[in-house]
Amino acid sequence: xxxxxxxxxxxxxxxxxxxxxxxxxxxxxxxxxxxxxxxxxxxxxxxxxxxxxxxxxxxxxxxxxxxxxxxxxxxxxxxxxxxxxxxxxxxxxxxxxxxxxxxxxxxxxxxxxxxxxxxxxxxxxxxxxxxxxxxxxxxxxxxxxxxxxxxxxxxxxxxxxxxxxxxxxxxxxxxxxxxxxxxxxxxxxxxxxxxxxxxxxxxxxxxxxxxxxxxxxxxxxxxxxxxxxxxxxxxxxxxxxxxxxxxxxxxxxxxxxxxxxxxxxxxxxxxxxxxxxxxxxxxxxxxxxxxxxxxxxxxxxxxxxxxxxxxxxxxxxxxxxxxxxxxxxxxxxxxxxxxxxxxxxxxxxxxxxxxxxxxxxxxxxxxxxx
Amino acid sequence: xxxxxxxxxxxxxxxxxxxxxxxxxxxxxxxxxxxxxxxxxxxxxxxxxxxxxxxxxxxxxxxxxxxxxxxxxxxxxxxxxxxxxxxxxxxxxxxxxxxxxxxxxxxxxxxxxxxxxxxxxxxxxxxxxxxxxxxxxxxxxxxxxxxxxxxxxxxxxxxxxxxxxxxxxxxxxxxxxxxxxxxxxxxxxxxxxxxxxxxxxxxxxxxxxxxxxxxxxxxxxxxxxxxxxxxxxxxxxxxxxxxxxxxxxxxxxxxxxxxxxxxxxxxxxxxxxxxxxxxxxxxxxxxxxxxxxxxxxxxxxxxxxxxxxxxxxxxxxxxxxxxxxxxxxxxxxxxxxxxxxxxxxxxxxxxxxxxxxxxxxxxxxxxxxxxxxxxxxxxxxxxxxxxxxxxxxxxxxxxxx
Numbered sequence: 104x105x106x107x108x109x110x111x112x113x114x115x116x117x118x119x120x121x122x123x124x125x126x127x128x129x130x131x132x133x134x135x136x137x138x139x140x141x142x143x144x145x146x147x148x149x150x151x152x153x154x155x156x157x158x159x160x161x162x163x164x165x166x167x168x169x170x171x172x173x174x175x176x177x178x179x180x181x182x183x184x185x186x187x188x189x190x191x192x193x194x195x196x197x198x199x200x201x202x203x204x205x206x207x208x209x210x211x212x213x214x215x216x217x218x219x220x221x222x223x224x225x226x227x228x229x230x231x232x233x234x235x236x237x238x239x240x241x242x243x244x245x246x247x248x249x250x251x252x253x254x255x256x257x258x259x260x261x262x263x264x265x266x267x268x269x270x271x272x273x274x275x276x277x278x279x280x281x282x283x284x285x286x287x288x289x290x291x292x293x294x295x296x297x298x299x300x301x302x303x304x305x306x307x308x309x310x311x312x313x314x315x316x317x318x319x320x321x322x323x324x325x326x327x328x329x330x331x332x333x334x335x336x337x338x339x340x341x342x343x344x345x346x347x348x349x350x351x352x353x354x355x356x357x358x359x360x361x362x363x364x365x366x367x368x369x370x371x372x373x374x375x376x377x378x379x380x381x382x383x384x385x386x387x388x389x390x391x392x393x394x395x396x397x398x399x400x401x402x403x404x405x406x407x408x409x410x411x412x413x414x415x416x417x418x419x420x421x422x423x424x425x426x427x428x429x430x431x432x433x434x435x436x437x438x439x440x441x442x443x444x445x446x447x448x449x450x451x452x453x454x455x456x457x458x459x460x461x462x463x464x465x466x467x468x469x470x471x472x473x
Numbered sequence: 474x475x476x477x478x479x480x481x482x483x484x485x486x487x488x489x490x491x492x493x494x495x496x497x498x499x500x501x502x503x504x505x506x507x508x509x510x511x512x513x514x515x516x517x518x519x520x521x522x523x524x525x526x527x528x529x530x531x532x533x534x535x536x537x538x539x540x541x542x543x544x545x546x547x548x549x550x551x552x553x554x555x556x557x558x559x560x561x562x563x564x565x566x567x568x569x570x571x572x573x574x575x576x577x578x579x580x581x582x583x584x585x586x587x588x589x590x591x592x593x594x595x596x597x598x599x600x601x602x603x604x605x606x607x608x609x610x611x612x613x614x615x616x617x618x619x620x621x622x623x624x625x626x627x628x629x630x631x632x633x634x635x636x637x638x639x640x641x642x643x644x645x646x647x648x649x650x651x652x653x654x655x656x657x658x659x660x661x662x663x664x665x666x667x668x669x670x671x672x673x674x675x676x677x678x679x680x681x682x683x684x685x686x687x688x689x690x691x692x693x694x695x696x697x698x699x700x701x702x703x704x705x706x707x708x709x710x711x712x713x714x715x716x717x718x719x720x721x722x723x724x725x726x727x728x729x730x731x732x733x734x735x736x737x738x739x740x741x742x743x744x745x746x747x748x749x750x751x752x753x754x755x756x757x758x759x760x761x762x763x764x765x766x767x768x769x770x771x772x773x774x775x776x777x778x779x780x781x782x783x784x785x786x787x788x789x790x791x792x793x794x795x796x797x798x799x800x801x802x803x804x805x806x807x808x809x810x811x812x813x814x815x816x817x818x819x820x821x822x823x824x825x826x827x828x829x830x831x832x833x834x835x836x837x838x839x840x841x842x843x844x845x846x847x848x849x850x851x852x853x854x855x856x857x858x859x860x861x862x863x864x865x866x867x868x869x870x871x872x873x874x
């Protein structure tokens with residue numbers, strides 16, 4: 104049932120090349136996070152999401168210090184090692200200090216065009232709107248040059264419908280996981296999600312629909328291990344989900360930037376693109392990287408965990424991700440005050456040995472099962 | 474450090490500043506980032522407090538480790554900025570040279586130095602349950618544009634409203650004009666002081682300028698700040714005229730990029746003195762001379778002037794502009810090489826630095842070195858490794874001379 108998704112992940116390169124040929128669109132690499140894929144698609148590109156990979160940095164070490172996160176380092180390693188040769192250009196957002204500078208490094212080292220969606224975080228509403236508007240004009244021009252097409256109301260509407268449909272299907276999968284905890288293993292769940300990063304929206308939507316149809320008639324196993332909510336930037340490395348599966352953990356909800364924080368976004372409203380993109384960027388789930396006091400992350404996470412009936416929250420900390428690291432101590436305290444246990448694991452995307460983390464997870468589960 | 478008569482005046486000025494901040498009953502206290510538009514606060518008689526400045530003081534006094542450990546014990550990862558950890562610890566223990574900072578009534582933060590400050594200030598805002606105002610100054614990838622200026626100006630106007638609400642009185646535009654004049658005057662003196670380092674041998678070195686940064690960071694916009702830098706300027710100018718070197722026997726003239734290593738100031742001073750190597754200019758200290766870069770006719774709209782000045786911060790600019798600027802300094806200050814501090818605590822300064830080193834060396838034909846260190850955390854600093862790299866660098870300058 105999950106084979107098509109695992110097959111994508113076992114040959115990402117081949118998948119992208121095949122999809123690009125079928126779509127007859129140039130591949131645009133989309134860096135983390137929240138760059139609306141709709142804009143790339145509407146400009147004639149095939150957006151492929153690059154949330155890092157398992158390559159250990161070697162060539163990238165010449166440019167990025169060891170204190171940069173492994174998302175940035177492995178993405179650059181892929182490019183320098185030639186693994187991203189099919190990528191015609193890159194789309195960035197101004198998500199964090201590392202990614203902002205990474206774009207500057209790419210502009211000097213990688214002979215490919217880049218665009219950046221500069222995300223305004225001011226609370227001065229009109230200024231935010233105006234700045235976003237001029238930023239979107241720049242993105243539009245950049246994408247047009249890169250992808251070769253022109254963003255039109257029609258192409259935007261089509262892209263918005265396609266990606267809106269994909270996220271709606273992903274939300275159904277999330278809902279199913281919540282209602283029938285344990286039905287989908289953690290590894291399969293995130294493999295399904297991740298495969299979407301490298302597939303055309305229509306094809307992916309079809310795979311998702313087929314899967315959901317099969318799952319609809321299935322019952323979950325009897326109640327077993329603890330119900331967890333995972334919180335972090337990226338749900339990788341997938342190997343860790345295999346460990347959670349072995350421990351009998353049922354992940355019922357998440358708060359990953361490439362998980363629920365993105366999946367929860369409604370269809371991009373394109374009639375007023377500036378308003379639509381603003382809503383897309385800042386809601387409904389808050390992100391540690393985007394300042395937005397109107398959508399408090401502490402209240403949100405407590406509520407998110409409660410609604411999911413989670414027994415505990417596991418912080419999935421990707422080393423050197425400062426925005427995530429700053430939030431965590433106060434968040435954990437708040438969760439404790441609310442009676443929700445939490446723990447943290449530290450990760451690198453290229454890590455090979457999971458023994459220590461496995462032991463830690465096992466201890467956390469035992470504590471939850473009390 | 475070079476012994477300046479004026480130094481005692483700085484100590485008096487800074488002591489008075491911290492004394493007032495710690496004892497005031499009338500004036501509101503705002504915690505503020507080093508690159509935020511403090512002029513608006515002085516215009517409303519609000520005392521600005523700089524956690525960054527305080528963190529640097531803690532490290533220079535060799536107190537940062539104990540403070541960081543207190544923050545780490547509360548769960549703050551060693552991956553986050555060491556300034557932030559030092560300040561969190563100072564707040565927890567009420568530690569450091571003045572026994573902790575006075576509690577804030579609100580916070581003002583600008584993103585021109587990093588996005589990390591948003592996270593840092595969010596933590597403080599939650600802890601003290603106080604409002605946080607962010608002036609978002611986006612990264613300038615391709616030069617200053619009208620949309621960036623207008624975006625920033627609109628936020629300044631909003632900041633005025635915010636301050637009026639906080640203080641319960643209308644924003645004082647007349648006072649702002651006066652504060653702005655004083656701020657520009659202080660920035661102009663600061664820049665003139667730094668430019669005296671073009672003299673060979675230099676009468677002031679970068680370790681001196683790091684030490685003398687306090688008032689321009691914390692008190693720009695006040696008369697005391699202007700008076701102090703006027704006096705310092707006169708003293709340094711006198712030394713320049715009389716060719717009194719800050720590093721006796723000066724043989725090498727070097728640029729320092731990034732923040733200083735605050736906990737190694739004395740050791741590095743001795744190291745460079747022994748090798749007759751003068752750190753002549755630094756991108757970091759230069760960052761506070763910006764307001765004086767604009768001519769009178771550009772002053773017609775003070776908001777645009779301030780916006781340009783606060784956007785135009787070295788680390789808020791793209792690499793093309795950084796290299797152009799660095800190359801210019803290499804020539805203007807007759808430099809023989811450059812040192813780049815790859816600073817674990819400052820990603821906007823450091824990420825991409827190895828590429829900048831490569832390009833700058835190619836463009837200027839002069840050697841450069843990158844050292845891996847941290848502005849505030851001695852636990853990630855190795856004397857032996859860094860000094861070996863610096864020695865090799867000095868040899869390469871010798872070979873190139």
